[in-house]
Amino acid sequence: MTPDVSLRLFAQLMWKAVAVSAPLLLTVLIVGLVVSIFQVVTQIQEMSLTFIPKLLASVAVLVLAGPWMLGQLVAYSSALIRAIPRLV
Template identity: 60%
Template sequence: MRSDLAAQLFGELLVNAAIIAAPLLICTLLVGLVVSVLQVVTQIQETSLTFIPKLIAAVLVLIVAGPWMLKRLAEYATRLIANIPNYL
């Protein structure tokens, strides 16, 4: 395997990983930001208050976007495995 091919495959892997993880990361970031603002406004400093809403949001995102994430990951893996003879 040539090094340029390995670098290209690794780059494609990183792009797919970022695209798949983006909905979950963005949602938990936004929920965390909203909860933090509410904590500052109400002066309630409870650690579980930030954890529980982010956990619920993450579960909801996985329920909604999970099939899309799994489909994208399966397509990438299928394409990668199918092209193994071309890589040699």
Template identity: 50%
Template sequence: MYSDFALRLMAELLWTGIQVCFPILALTMAVGLMVSVFQVVTQIQEMSLTFVPKLLTAGLGLIFFGPWMLQKITAFATKLWLGIPGMF
């Protein structure tokens, strides 16, 4: 296996990971920010108030983005497995 091939494979792995994680992380970060602003405005300091909306948002995001995420991961894994004979 050549080093340029390994570097390209690792870069593609990292890029696929970023693409798959980004929608859920962005949604939960936005909801967390909105809940934090709500807590500051109302002066409510309850820890479960931040946890539950983020958990629900992550679940809904997985339901909505799950098929796309699975397709991205499956495409990468298929490309990786089909490329194994050419590695050596």
């Protein structure tokens, strides 16, 4: 395996990781921003107020996008395993 092939596989892996984690990270970011704005407006500084909405949003995203995320990871893994004879 040449260094070029290794770098290409690593780049594909990183892009796949970004694509799979994006829905969860963006949802938690947006929920955190909304809760922070709510805390600034109402001057409520309760730590559980930031944690619980993020937790609920992340569970909802995992329930809704989880099958797609798993499908992406399984497809990448199986393609990589099938490519092993060509790469060696």
